[in-house]
Amino acid sequence: MSGYGDRETSDTTTSGNYSEEGKKFREFLNSLPRANRMKDVEDYVTTSTFRTFSNRWNFTPEQDEKLPAQVSQPNRLNLPVSYTMSDISVKDFMRDAADLACRAIAQDKLGHHDVAVYFYRESISLLNRTRSELHRLQQEADEQHASVINERILSIETRTQEYQKRINDLEIISKRKLEEEIENSKKSGDELELERAKFLVSQALEEDESGNDDEAVKLYTEAVQLCLEAVRCKLRFKRDGKIDANMARQIESLAKQALDRAEVIKGVRGASISGNSNNASQTPEFSRMQASSGIDDDEDGSVSSIDPKKALVVSGKGGYTEDEKRVLLSTSRVNGVDYLPFMQVDLQEKFAFQLPFSDRNGLLALSPKQQKNFARWARPSEIWSNPRMFERIDCFSIKQTIVSDCSVVASLSISALYEKRFGKKLITPIIYPQNKSGVPVYNPCGKYLVKLNVNGVWRKVIIDDLLPVGKHGELLCSYSNNKGELWVSLLEKAYLKVMGGYDFPGSNSNIDLHALTGWIPERVSINGKESHSEFNKEKTFQKMHSRLHKGDVLITVATGEMTTQEEERTGLVSTHAYAVLDIQERLGVRLFLLKNPWSHVRWKGNYSELDVVHWTDEMKREFKYDPNSASMFDNGVFWIDYDSLIHFYDVIYMSWNPSLFSYTTCVHRTWDAGCGPVKDVYNIGENPQYRLEVKSQSSSAIWCVLSRHITELEDFKNNREYITLLVYDTDGKRVYYPHDPPPIIDGVRINSPHYLCKIILPSAVHKRYTLVVSQYEKMKTIHYTLRAYSSCPFSLQEIKNPYNPCYQMTLKSALNGHTMLVELRGPKIYDVGFDIMCSNVVDVKAPGFFTKKSSGPFRPGFVILECENLPSGVYNIIRQHSSQIVKGHLF
Template identity: 50%
Template sequence: MADVNCHKVLMKALDYDERGDKEQAIHYYTMAVELILSIEDKEKREKMNKFARQALDRAEELKGIKKNESPKESGKKSIQTQSASSPTTNAPNKTVPTVPTHSPKLEVTSKEGYTMEEKKVLEKTSTINAKVYVPFMEIDAKERFNFPIPFSDKDGILELSPKQKKEFVQWMRISELCQQPEIIIGTNPDYHAIKQTVVSDCSFVSSLTVAALHEKKFNRRILTSIIYPRNSKDEPVYNQSGKYLIKLYVNGIARKIVIDDYLPVGRHNQLLCSYSNNKNEFWVSVLEKAYMKLMNGYDFPGSNSNIDAYALTGWIPERISIKKNDPDFNGNQVFDRLKEGFHQGRCLITVATGELSDAECDRTGLVSTHAFAVINMAEVDGVKLLMLKNPWSHLRWKGNYSEQDSRWTPELQRILNYDPKMAQSIDNGIFWIDYYSLLNFFDVFYLNWDPELFKYTYCTHKMWQSGIGPVKDAYTIGDNPQFSLAVPQGRGSVYVLLTRHITSIEDFRENKEYITLLVYQHKNGKRIYYPHDPAPYIDGIRINSPHYLCKIRLDPNAARKYTLVVSQYEKTTTIFYTLRAYCREPFELKSLDTYLTTNLQVTGEWNSSNSTAGGCQNHKTYRNNPLYKVTLANDGNLAVELRAPKVFQVGLELTVKELDDSSLTAPFISKTTDNFRSGFCVLDLENLSAGKYLIRPSTFLPNQEAPFFLKLKSSAKLQIEKEQ
């Protein structure tokens, strides 16, 4: 097993060497040497000695020990290192750089039920913070809610935050807090009544606010539809047995969260959680408790409104960073797009501040790193204005167009139906602010778009194992999850949402996983291997939020095929994710990860002592390079990857030896990689006929000694052996 483990360790060493992590590269090169020396089989050990020397050479080189350096100077034995010469004319000029009641009514395309992989992914990520949250099904609406004695959650009471603990006296049931409790008073929830207290969930409370506002304004139950039990009018109702079921969109699908109605109460009989100012109304507290249970208690590290509003509604999350001085940030265009979406009921909007000093907070009336709900937008005589609500229900903006500002002309008050004098009489946390000021003090807009804007959708749930592919997408993305997207002619955009599943609150506290989507259009929807040659059509920003939205604008005059690649900044753990696509036009989205099912790997070397370091085809010694015979048992596709130390420019040639069907004419005699590349290249061939093929890996220059790895993937049965 030591020789097998050595191969794996060498692969890791090459990965870290490629990304420039000298410390880790040295560690794994050294480990490879130790593993080779521990091989008991003498013949195998001697066969691997060449790799040991190469690994030791590279480790010493990374440590800064120069060739011909004496042992006294280096503290190590003297070694020789072979450096790569500059490529000549045939070498590349550059090397590869390192809903109403409320499931969206969309037509699902390219999908027939869950695959076994999807079932495993959804089951695996049902366990969140050590509790199981199963998928929500319509039959759950008929779950038992009435009991002879009041219901108590089997998962126990929630952990309180430090601020709550200071004031906490007891847990009380809703029935103990008032005589005639209701979940919602009236037909729709009142966003004015929502008040955040000591729980650090301003983004969640702001999400409640904008969802409640939308429900009231457009009479769509996007929020109250997730609360059970319900009456014959399909409205959420108070349950005297104290059991509630909340449907939240988490880890790829809607899931059921069951809670009891115990709420934390303080010394003066006040609720120590968010609540409605309508004293007999409890929808705010019930929804917050369900979300806090999902997040492992009221000691919540904070989130953002993209995550929270998506959990509440399933609406498509988008993040717009506010970069006032960035030439790529078009503030006027952003405002117009948001205003149109807001007034047409297409999106929910919140906005958040960045880091503000205490002096700035005192001067402006704003709060540092705090989320505000956007409850109105307007433009009057060229002045762009937004009305915001602080989830604390107090503390307001003190600058331009605040209630104290002199800019409020009678005409402006009439147009916006706003009385600043009346506003001065009570601080409810609601204020107007001009867009220019907002751009100065706020960091980001969080939007959630109505999925019913799109007629067609597609969804898949997948796993990306940590051991597949390099740690960093520096030189190849061939092993990354990839999808082919085909869109006919049409206007508008395809929205593609990548959602990473989160199963621990620690991931919220310190999220170290950065994900994104890369979009390529030069390969006609086929697999991509080189990340920057050519550069992606859309190079997604790697963010540590669970959601990343990619918008692909369509060319109305042409059909398009794209390759979508899931990418991480540094892959350290297995991730589970959901990919959703939305479009107004029919489209096809399919995985590229399933058709190459056969995988083989061999290790070889270029060695000048036995004349196997022949260089490229410009040299007479080219035919001396190692040669491998590949047998395809049946017709299929074949991808051959060559990996070697990045100091060498390497290439591949595949030639047809013979076809099983002698009546066929081979479509080519030989195929080569497009040019020589640093440390990595690939041949990706489709529709090969069954038969025998020869593969010859080479460096650009002759007499360059190094180990190499050949990885073969095929949709056909495959064998490989070295030609003598």
């Protein structure tokens, strides 16, 4: 063979014999009456075909020199999904098993061990299916033929054991090679100090140029200390012949320059340092703007790097109210860790340290599968000789391992493909530190900040670079096949830190992509069981096909529950997410290009690499696809037709680019469990309601996303809160009856953190709608964010309850000098407060007279107000309007 993957061979004799054997078998089979097929087929197979391959498979796993020098490529049979067990299945399985075994042996001989292992495993899978079918035939055969079949079964078991043993041997060889590579690539402690010194200097220069003198001096000083230590180390290396003196002089010069610059700053600017370093300390107000991860409109209508001048227009006030800030603060603590909103000042986060950074929150919890194979936590510099943040952004290099986060990896894959396909930044800008060009960089000091959209706003997540490593040096987290590339592992670690650790309960791509990109989540149920409308096959395809190629949407699909037999038959994985890489419609055929996050295990049905029926020469040319080449190695990428997709998959997850809209705003609120009835069967008058006013000059659309804040892993794992949005055409007035008038959009209550409601305006209109937040059962208090996107100007305002409870107290004495103490109590999880207003008093000149007095700032669960020297009269006690207040007894 001429090289890896080359299928040409000079062993034409064996190949020809096999082809003739197959032809003879089919002629023989067609000549048999149906009643005689079972017996005669088994006689033929066991005496001819299997024996032919048994002779060709004469291979001792422990001795590579016994591998055949050349291996022919027998003809393969297509195994469509609808294939059923029959008399011919034994012969077909054995023939394909032989085909795969030949490939395994050939790749084994060439030293392509990973490829060989794949083919050995596939051959074993088919041999096991052959054995199962032979067991069935054995039960139906007479005693004589049952004995012959049993011999064949034993022979298959022997062959299977040999292949499995060879797989084990090759895995050991591969792991040893990996361990050797890791050991050889490790850097010494002195080299790591040198890297950190260079990074300190680069960070000091950036702070210096930004005018942050205090921080610059500090970093210069730390850099000098590390540089001097590195110089001493390099001089030692020089004696060992490892590093030349020229490099040592460069580092010494770098230290001198850093020291000189620090002295200049101290001497020239002196006491003004502190005054000149306040640029980064000015924290802007929170904004209702869709905080971007680096996306916005470009001139061609696609998505590009963020340009503040082209940001979405915020409807209403830009700043948040005190109530909203309390909501965002209360949901900052997720799984016991605080994740504060990301603000401009966080761009000045310190990333350079003399010692490697370790996360103060500790190591992430490992999953049971990780614990079984875990050996140690390692930094990138201990795994690769040249770690870097990016080698190249490529969806095909991303690989999931034993962490059950397929949707996260699928989300990373389609985000990477988006950046590569459109040349626009989407997911990479959320990683810090970054260089002057805004490109994330490797930090030898080990600290990173990742910006994630969690619980209503973008929040900062601090992580270190410690990664879980297995007993044979393999990474136990998702990673990039590009050696030393870090971004995949770091983004996964940051996201899973928020989610409680690597022991991840699973998610979906709507949730993941919303956190990673801020794009608008839409869930489309294919089977229609969870949707208020039937699945529109044609409309959905046209929308996905058109929008995907414009860069307007990211798509994943997910399977439902499948039996082991269905998984084996189809090649699909139960309850598993797949990235949609491409959608094509050519020659009247609609195909989807999908990627399994595992980077192996592919679809076996129509238009798979096994399908020799549908992949005609014309189709191959049109799609530039060669099934034979694709079958040489399984990377988890496959074509599947649209009909098969909607048959075997349950859900389509689409995430839409916010730049499709021109206007946006949001509100953050709390809905108390005790407010209103438990169920919205008869009364929705006390549900949170909002007035949406739209002024459209032409056809337009308003999308509203209701997002429930989640702060505990158990809540995320077993989400029992079913939320939705109802839309009424009631001129923006409060609605009390759920079906009078009937809603124009009656949302289905789902237990997902995000619910999307689309309001389509076919023509120019000026209307006021009422949006009602609804739950299936109000069992617990929830915090939520309601964000609206619109292609036309609009306003979104909370509909206040005009009938706020008012308690009246009358002091009837003719004398002044009354004393009154008012207490308001409630569960401590709620912030409470009230106002007292003088309504009608006898003496306005009394020392204790006031028009209005407040209990002060909201307090958790308990607040009092003591008033002295009050004049006689009437006093109104009014509970303050706040979503934080629990309804109940006030005194």
